[in-house]
Amino acid sequence: MNLILKVWRQKNGQVKGRFETFEAKEVSPEMSFLEMIDLLNETLTQQGIEPIAFDSDCREGICGMCSFVLNGVPHGAQYQPGSAVCQLPMRHFKDGDVLTLEPWRAKAFPVVKDLVCDRSAFDRVIAAGGFVSVNTGGCPDANAIPVRKQDAERAMDAAQCIGCGACVAACKNASAMLFVAAKVSHLATLPQGQIEARERVLNMVGQMDAEGFGNCTNMYECQAVCPKEISVDFIAQMNREYLKAAR
Amino acid sequence: MSLNANIPSGPLAEKWDKHKFDLKLVNPANKRRFSMIVVGSGLAGASAAATLAELGYGVKCFCFQDSPRRAHSIAAQGGINAAKNYPNDGDSIQRLFYDTIKGGDFRSREANVYRLAQISNQIIDQCAAQGVPFAREYGGLLENRSFGGALVSRTFYARGQTGQQLLLGAYQALERQIGLKTVQMFPRTEMLDLVMVDGQTRGIVTRNLLTGRVESHAADAVVLATGGYGNAFYLSTNAIGCNATAIFRAYKKGAFFANPCYTQIHPTCIPVSGDHQSKLTLMSESLRNDGRVWVPKRKGDPRSPDQIPEADRDYYLERKYPTYGNLAPRDIASRAAKQVCDEGRGVGPGGRGVYLDFTEAIERLGKSGVCERYGNLFDMYQRITGEDPYQFPMRIYPAMHYTMGGLWVDYNLMSNLPGLYVIGEANFSDHGANRLGASALMQGLADGYFILPYTLSDALARAGQTKITTDHPEFKKAEKDVQNRLQKFLSIKGKRTVKSFHRELGTLLWENCGMSRNAAGLRKALARIPEIRAEFWRNVNVLGEKEELNQTLEKAGRVADFLEFGELLVQDALHRSESCGGHFREESQTDEGEAKRDDANFSYVAAWEHAGDGKPAVLHKEPLTFDAVQLAARSYK
Numbered sequence: 001m002n003l004i005l006k007v008w009r010q011k012n013g014q015v016k017g018r019f020e021t022f023e024a025k026e027v028s029p030e031m032s033f034l035e036m037i038d039l040l041n042e043t044l045t046q047q048g049i050e051p052i053a054f055d056s057d058c059r060e061g062i063c064g065m066c067s068f069v070l071n072g073v074p075h076g077a078q079y080q081p082g083s084a085v086c087q088l089p090m091r092h093f094k095d096g097d098v099l100t101l102e103p104w105r106a107k108a109f110p111v112v113k114d115l116v117c118d119r120s121a122f123d124r125v126i127a128a129g130g131f132v133s134v135n136t137g138g139c140p141d142a143n144a145i146p147v148r149k150q151d152a153e154r155a156m157d158a159a160q161c162i163g164c165g166a167c168v169a170a171c172k173n174a175s176a177m178l179f180v181a182a183k184v185s186h187l188a189t190l191p192q193g194q195i196e197a198r199e200r201v202l203n204m205v206g207q208m209d210a211e212g213f214g215n216c217t218n219m220y221e222c223q224a225v226c227p228k229e230i231s232v233d234f235i236a237q238m239n240r241e242y243l244k245a246a247r
Numbered sequence: 248m249s250l251n252a253n254i255p256s257g258p259l260a261e262k263w264d265k266h267k268f269d270l271k272l273v274n275p276a277n278k279r280r281f282s283m284i285v286v287g288s289g290l291a292g293a294s295a296a297a298t299l300a301e302l303g304y305g306v307k308c309f310c311f312q313d314s315p316r317r318a319h320s321i322a323a324q325g326g327i328n329a330a331k332n333y334p335n336d337g338d339s340i341q342r343l344f345y346d347t348i349k350g351g352d353f354r355s356r357e358a359n360v361y362r363l364a365q366i367s368n369q370i371i372d373q374c375a376a377q378g379v380p381f382a383r384e385y386g387g388l389l390e391n392r393s394f395g396g397a398l399v400s401r402t403f404y405a406r407g408q409t410g411q412q413l414l415l416g417a418y419q420a421l422e423r424q425i426g427l428k429t430v431q432m433f434p435r436t437e438m439l440d441l442v443m444v445d446g447q448t449r450g451i452v453t454r455n456l457l458t459g460r461v462e463s464h465a466a467d468a469v470v471l472a473t474g475g476y477g478n479a480f481y482l483s484t485n486a487i488g489c490n491a492t493a494i495f496r497a498y499k500k501g502a503f504f505a506n507p508c509y510t511q512i513h514p515t516c517i518p519v520s521g522d523h524q525s526k527l528t529l530m531s532e533s534l535r536n537d538g539r540v541w542v543p544k545r546k547g548d549p550r551s552p553d554q555i556p557e558a559d560r561d562y563y564l565e566r567k568y569p570t571y572g573n574l575a576p577r578d579i580a581s582r583a584a585k586q587v588c589d590e591g592r593g594v595g596p597g598g599r600g601v602y603l604d605f606t607e608a609i610e611r612l613g614k615s616g617v618c619e620r621y622g623n624l625f626d627m628y629q630r631i632t633g634e635d636p637y638q639f640p641m642r643i644y645p646a647m648h649y650t651m652g653g654l655w656v657d658y659n660l661m662s663n664l665p666g667l668y669v670i671g672e673a674n675f676s677d678h679g680a681n682r683l684g685a686s687a688l689m690q691g692l693a694d695g696y697f698i699l700p701y702t703l704s705d706a707l708a709r710a711g712q713t714k715i716t717t718d719h720p721e722f723k724k725a726e727k728d729v730q731n732r733l734q735k736f737l738s739i740k741g742k743r744t745v746k747s748f749h750r751e752l753g754t755l756l757w758e759n760c761g762m763s764r765n766a767a768g769l770r771k772a773l774a775r776i777p778e779i780r781a782e783f784w785r786n787v788n789v790l791g792e793k794e795e796l797n798q799t800l801e802k803a804g805r806v807a808d809f810l811e812f813g814e815l816l817v818q819d820a821l822h823r824s825e826s827c828g829g830h831f832r833e834e835s836q837t838d839e840g841e842a843k844r845d846d847a848n849f850s851y852v853a854a855w856e857h858a859g860d861g862k863p864a865v866l867h868k869e870p871l872t873f874d875a876v877q878l879a880a881r882s883y884k
Binding site (some may be wrong): 011012028030032033034035039042045046047049050051055056057058059060061062063064065080082083087089091101110113114116118119120122126127128129130131132133134135136137139140141142143145146147148149152155156159160162163183186187190192193 | 294297298301312313314315316317319321322331333356369371372373374375376377378380381382384385386387388389405406408411414415418419420422423425426432434457486487488520521523524525526528529604626627630631633696697700742744746747788790791795796798799
């Protein structure tokens with residue numbers, strides 16, 4: 001099949017960007033979306049046009065590196081919910097489709113080039129408290145800290161966040177609540193995370209605000225596009241943790 | 248030059264404790280005066296950087312991704328081994344040690360492997376304390392499962408995302424130190440050269456991938472934790488960015504490269520679907536716990552799998568290896584799959600696939616039971632292939648996965664270059680000629696959390712080295728070399744893309760140095776690689792500029808290194824005319840077609856020294872001696 005791609009091109013963060021139109025030819029349904037762009041980039045290189053810059057690494061939907069908006073929705077979640085764009089196969093599309101590709105749009109995620117943006121704000125939120133303060137060595141036997149199976153499962157539901165930033169990109173407020181809530185809830189659900197629970201939620205929320213992410217207004221767009229389908233219930237859990245801590 | 252592995256004396260079980268006592272310590276107040284560079288932020292790099300910073304050293308950590316959380320360790324799915332014996336099924340440090348030595352086909356160092364088994368238990372404690380959400384039993388205790396190559400359940404896991412959770416644990420420990428300003432993190436930064444001053448490793452040269460700035464960083468020690476070189480094969484289960492540049496640049500500065508031909512083919516990947524493919528996707532080996540592997544008995548059987556009755560199926564792993572069955576180790580299972588496909592009994596498009604069937608497991612556990620164990624893997628399979636594995640058996644085929652070879656290191660994880668340490672998949676040390684499942688995560692974390700931080704202090708306490716800065720002429724020279732090389736890529740302006748060269752090299756390596764190898768094929772590859780390389784330097788096309796984000800320029804550098812490294816890999820494979828582990832040499836097999844090792848002639852580590860561009864690498868041998876185990880033919884029957 002042949003497709004029309006309208007792609008956001010921007011040389012760097014200092015200059016204005018614009019859409020450019022390309023034709024992707026001889027796309028087969030077995031290709032992944034990123035392999036389709038790879039193929040287009042090969043053609044562009046042959047024509048002396050600089051290839052489209054986009055982030056990807058594991059291409060298995062787990063590293064969270066890939067990140068662009070496809071026809072208005074992060075990761076193209078309207079075609080295949082619960083998946084990162086690196087795992088979106090071309091069999092969801094048909095000959096002649098017109099597709100628009102844009103980078104994540106959020107003040108806290110400045111555009112670096114084309115479809116690549118800077119998500120280091122997420123790392124700074126984790127550095128502010130998204131951990132259990134345990135130095136290496138001298139830990140008790142792992143079975144000395146029993147964890148209810150239900151709690152371990154719930155912690156895992158939250159912990160599987162891949163930090164891609166789609167939740168921010170989907171939110172009209174560019175809020176990072178789902179990302180921060182996932183980490184706060186993961187650690188707050190386990191006994192290991194109790195000691196620092198108060199400082200953790202205050203520090204992480206404080207850093208989230210300082211980075212310029214917006215607030216949550218319960219639109220649930222984040223949950224709808226999350227490649228790991230992380231539930232907004234965790235935002236409620238984070239809010240409870242925050243209220244407890246801020247009292 | 249003789250290679251001294253610095254293995255401590257004394258009984259195997261006491262070596263590490265004795266060694267730890269003999270290692271010199273650095274006064275806590277002096278630690279802050281020492282600086283470290285850690286390149287890579289996966290399980291090994293992040294755990295090492297965090298731990299070194301906790302101890303008080305000044306640490307700079309580098310990764311090419313936008314965040315250390317994206318290191319490829321994150322994609323490891325199945326689990327991590329430890330000799331806890333929680334399931335009470337007869338496991339012990341000795342048994343984990345023995346399984347690992349045997350799994351590696353007796354081509355790894357006894358002392359290293361024993362230490363790995365000892366430390367495995369501490370790793371689980373460490374990670375649990377960090378809040379890694381390991382699977383639990385209803386009573387709140389940790390749950391275990393079994394993995395290929397072992398008859399006990401010693402694998403700890405966090406759903407199908409164990410690597411992710413262990414990496415996030417290490418990443419969070421690292422971010423904590425970054426927040427405390429004891430680690431300076433350099434994301435989107437790639438190491439492009441190693442700097443030696445007066446025979447000591449004193450720093451690295453990097454390129455900031457956003458601005459293109461080439462910079463030098465000086466330190467008292469450099470740690471490479473940059474993962475494996477599987478992407479030399481183009482198609483592999485590795486992330487797109489995985490590369491050999493850091494270790495290969497170190498090799499060119501004098502570090503020995505050990506056993507480059509020891510690569511692992513993983514038996515359970517989703518088969519290749521076409522030429523467009525950029526990578527292969529692994530299905531976790533844990534699937535073989537409940538899935539049964541089979542092909543039709545008859546060649547070219549056109550029926551759909553549910554129409555093929557039991558009598559017409561060949562459960563070939565259960566038939567050939569009754570003791571281990573579907574849990575046979577990776578090299579055995581991979582080779583068996585290749586054999587049945589070579590016989591024309593493969594399934595799916597192109598006939599390069601075998602069935603991994605869960606029908607019986609679904610009958611036994613119910614769909615919900617199977618979903619609980621493997622649900623995310625089933626979903627992933629369905630997304631990629633468009634087929635429902637609850638309805639039809641999965642199709643799998645072996646693929647390039649892990650590299651056991653790497654830079655040579657001694658017992659202290661130091662290379663032959665003083666001050667250069669290599670940890671995790673980037674070194675050669677613990678897996679021999681084949682790695683057992685759930686052992687990569689164990690080794691990465693053992694090296695980073697519990698070995699390197701001890702052994703590194705010893706060298707610092709002993710070396711009264713002078714301080715140097717990046718103004719030193721060696722740094723300036725290395726920076727200039729890096730700049731010239733980058734400029735060269737951009738100036739060629741040829742007709743072929745970087746990717747086309749990578750694919751050509753990878754196909755050549757897979758066909759001639761993949762699951763099975765012979766001298767004629769290896770010689771053919773050795774003749775062809777220099778031709779591809781020559782064309783690359785004459786005809787590659789790299790667009791864009793140096794002083795900006797330029798992904799093609801990044802790839803050009805990595806592929807240029809693969810084009811040299813590939814030759815070293817094939818040279819090593821050619822010289823090792825025995826079969827061992829994942830390296831099946833067709834000239835060396837038993838009457839039954841099993842791999843035949845040659846202990847009399849090849850019981851050594853092959854460590855290659857760079858002898859200058861255009862000259863063949865020089866072979867050094869570290870003999871392997873076995874005191875605690877008897878060398879035996881590996882049998883999984």
